[in-house]
Every structure is written in structure tokens, then in C-alpha cells.
Amino acid sequence: MxxxxxxxxxxxxxxxxxxxxxxxxxxxxxxxxxxxxxxxxxxxxxxxxxxxxxxxxxxxxxxxxxxxxxxxxxxxxxxxxxxxxxxxxxxxxxxxxxxxxxxxxxxxxxxxxxxxxxxxxxxxxxxxxxxLKIQELKKQKVEERAEFNRKVKDFGKKAGKIKTRHPEWSWEDCSNIADNKIWIGMDIEMLVYIRGRDFSRNVSNYGGGNQYQYCWMDYTPSCFYDNDGDGKIESYN
CATH class of the missing domain: 2.60.40 (Immunoglobulin-like)
Structure with missing residues (x-):
């Protein structure tokens, strides 16, 4: 108990x-x-x-x-x-x-x-x-100019001039354009930069949307094709 x-x-x-x-x-x-x-x-x-x-x-x-x-x-x-x-x-x-x-x-x-x-x-x-804002902008411009000059050393002065006129293009593309190179996927405007605007432009549509042909008859290759209207070369002859 x-x-x-x-x-x-x-x-x-x-x-x-x-x-x-x-x-x-x-x-x-x-x-x-x-x-x-x-x-x-x-x-x-x-x-x-x-x-x-x-x-x-x-x-x-x-x-x-x-x-x-x-x-x-x-x-x-x-x-x-x-x-x-x-x-x-x-x-x-x-x-x-x-x-x-x-x-x-x-x-x-x-x-x-x-x-x-x-x-x-x-x-x-x-x-x-x-x-301070003005100083920051000046510093930014100096840094951008220094970077631009470094790229010019890497890709060449001619590529630098092209880049100045077309900052939206890559340095690699500007270098290729400076060497008059043509490649699948390049912008039509890049080809115009190389050859000028003396070309003929033809539009055709076979039911799948507009297709474009650009021809420079004094050059070889002569004609370039944009099959979907995106402004890029997809074939040429």
C-alpha cells in the first residue's frame, strides 16, 4: 500500500x-x-x-x-x-x-x-x-573606351570602325565583315554593308509566308535567300 x-x-x-x-x-x-x-x-x-x-x-x-x-x-x-x-x-x-x-x-x-x-x-x-553622377558617367565612358581599344587590338581597326557604326553587331561579326566573309546566318544588313545597296529584291510566297531573294549580279555568289523573313541569310548561290 x-x-x-x-x-x-x-x-x-x-x-x-x-x-x-x-x-x-x-x-x-x-x-x-x-x-x-x-x-x-x-x-x-x-x-x-x-x-x-x-x-x-x-x-x-x-x-x-x-x-x-x-x-x-x-x-x-x-x-x-x-x-x-x-x-x-x-x-x-x-x-x-x-x-x-x-x-x-x-x-x-x-x-x-x-x-x-x-x-x-x-x-x-x-x-x-x-x-557624383557626372563623375560616374565620365568613369563609365573612360572604361568603355578602354575596353573598345582592347577589342580593336584583338580584332583590328577596320572591325573597330564597323563596330562604331553598328554597336549592335558582335566583335566577331565585325571582324568577319572586315574580311568580306559571308556565312549562313549573317544579317542581310551585314551583306549590304559589304556590297552596298545596289541590289535587286524579290518577294515570293508559296503558302508558307513571304520569302526574300537578294541579288548582286556583279558579285559571286550572286543571290541570297531569306526563307522566313527574319532578315538572316539561310542559303545563297
């Missing part, structure tokens, strides 16, 4: 402990959820926010509960310490404003909020941004 009572006390204790743990977990979850629901986030205005270049700036702010974990979407969290955070954001307008998706978490509780930010840059900053 005494052993039975002892076993009942042990089972009862285990049950009470389990109930207490469940209650504690429920209370803990509620406390964490309440903390997220009442969390306040503040964004600082200029000059606390740092410009990176003409396209990006760092948005600074603070959350009132530093125990809450924070992450962002459509931005990059640069630092987060003691509730203070810095987020890298793309600047899409003269000033910077929009909605920031913020993910908060504490324990098992998770909350996603959208926080509006509006950062006004002063006149001096806007003038600085305009100068």
Missing part, C-alpha cells in the same frame, strides 16, 4: 511539473509576442544617414527593445547592436522614401512589419550627388 501511494505521489508530481512547464511555455510565448507587438522602431533623419554613392545610402535607426532580433527584406542589414541598426538601401528618388519590410523575432515569436521611411537630403547633398 505504501509503495502504491508513493508511486501515485511520483506520478502526480510528474503531471504537475508537466502542467507547470506547459503553462510557463505559454506565458513565455505570450510575453515574447507582446514584446514584438509593442516594439517601436525609429528611423533617424539626415545627416545620421550616410550616402554611399548616387544609388545607395545607409538608413540608421533604433528599436526600443534590444533583445529583439531584426532583419530586413529589399535591403541589407549592415549592423545591429543594442537596438541600433544600419541598413543599406537603394535610393530611387531625389530624396529617399518608401516602405521597408522588417522581420522581428524573439524566442518563438515572429512578426513582419512595414515601416515607412522618408529621408530628406539637403541642397548641398543633392549638389554633391549630381557631381
Amino acid at each position: 505504501e509503495k502504491l501511494k508513493k508511486d501515485q505521489w511520483i506520478i502526480g508530481g510528474v503531471i504537475l511539473f508537466a502542467i507547470a512547464m506547459i503553462a510557463f511555455g505559454l506565458i513565455k510565448d505570450k510575453v515574447e509576442k507582446d514584446a514584438l507587438d509593442t516594439a517601436e522602431i525609429k528611423f533617424y533623419n539626415f545627416p545620421s544617414n550616410k550616402l554611399i554613392d548616387t544609388n545607395y545610402f545607409v538608413l540608421s535607426g533604433k528599436i526600443d527593445d534590444p533583445s529583439i532580433k531584426l532583419d530586413v527584406e529589399l535591403g541589407k542589414l549592415l549592423s545591429y547592436s543594442n537596438g541600433n541598426f544600419k541598413i543599406l538601401i537603394e535610393r530611387k528618388s531625389e530624396d529617399a522614401e518608401g516602405l521597408l519590410d522588417i522581420n522581428l523575432s524573439k524566442g518563438n515569436a515572429i512578426r513582419n512589419i512595414q515601416k515607412k521611411f522618408s529621408v530628406k537630403f539637403n541642397r548641398a547633398t543633392k549638389e554633391y550627388l549630381a557631381k
Whole structure:
């Protein structure tokens, strides 16, 4: 009998402990959820926010509960310490404003909020941004010219002249055109560049759509065929 009572006390204790743990977990979850629901986030205005270049700036702010974990979407969290955070954001307008998706978490509780930010840059900053933009454009042109010159060394000056007039053509195609090469799949306009516009153009249709024939009678091969109207040579004779 005494052993039975002892076993009942042990089972009862285990049950009470389990109930207490469940209650504690429920209370803990509620406390964490309440903390997220009442969390306040503040964004600082200029000059606390740092410009990176003409396209990006760092948005600074603070959350009132530093125990809450924070992450962002459509931005990059640069630092987060003691509730203070810095987020890298793309600047899409003269000033910077929009909605920031913020993910908060504490324990098992998770909350996603959208926080509006509006950062006004002063006149001096806007003038600085305009100068940066000009500098970036100049740098881009210098880099493009340097790359162009490297390609000219690889493909030749004549190919470079063709590329200048037709930037939509590849360097390989420009090199072939410079050597007066003809190949299946080349654009008709490339052939016109080589031979000129003194040609005859004939259109025929046998029920499957227009087919085109281009002929230069003073050259060999003379005639070229575009069978589906895509502007590319598919055969010649």
C-alpha cells in the first residue's frame, strides 16, 4: 500500500511539473509576442544617414527593445547592436522614401512589419550627388573606351570602325565583315554593308509566308535567300 501511494505521489508530481512547464511555455510565448507587438522602431533623419554613392545610402535607426532580433527584406542589414541598426538601401528618388519590410523575432515569436521611411537630403547633398553622377558617367565612358581599344587590338581597326557604326553587331561579326566573309546566318544588313545597296529584291510566297531573294549580279555568289523573313541569310548561290 505504501509503495502504491508513493508511486501515485511520483506520478502526480510528474503531471504537475508537466502542467507547470506547459503553462510557463505559454506565458513565455505570450510575453515574447507582446514584446514584438509593442516594439517601436525609429528611423533617424539626415545627416545620421550616410550616402554611399548616387544609388545607395545607409538608413540608421533604433528599436526600443534590444533583445529583439531584426532583419530586413529589399535591403541589407549592415549592423545591429543594442537596438541600433544600419541598413543599406537603394535610393530611387531625389530624396529617399518608401516602405521597408522588417522581420522581428524573439524566442518563438515572429512578426513582419512595414515601416515607412522618408529621408530628406539637403541642397548641398543633392549638389554633391549630381557631381557624383557626372563623375560616374565620365568613369563609365573612360572604361568603355578602354575596353573598345582592347577589342580593336584583338580584332583590328577596320572591325573597330564597323563596330562604331553598328554597336549592335558582335566583335566577331565585325571582324568577319572586315574580311568580306559571308556565312549562313549573317544579317542581310551585314551583306549590304559589304556590297552596298545596289541590289535587286524579290518577294515570293508559296503558302508558307513571304520569302526574300537578294541579288548582286556583279558579285559571286550572286543571290541570297531569306526563307522566313527574319532578315538572316539561310542559303545563297
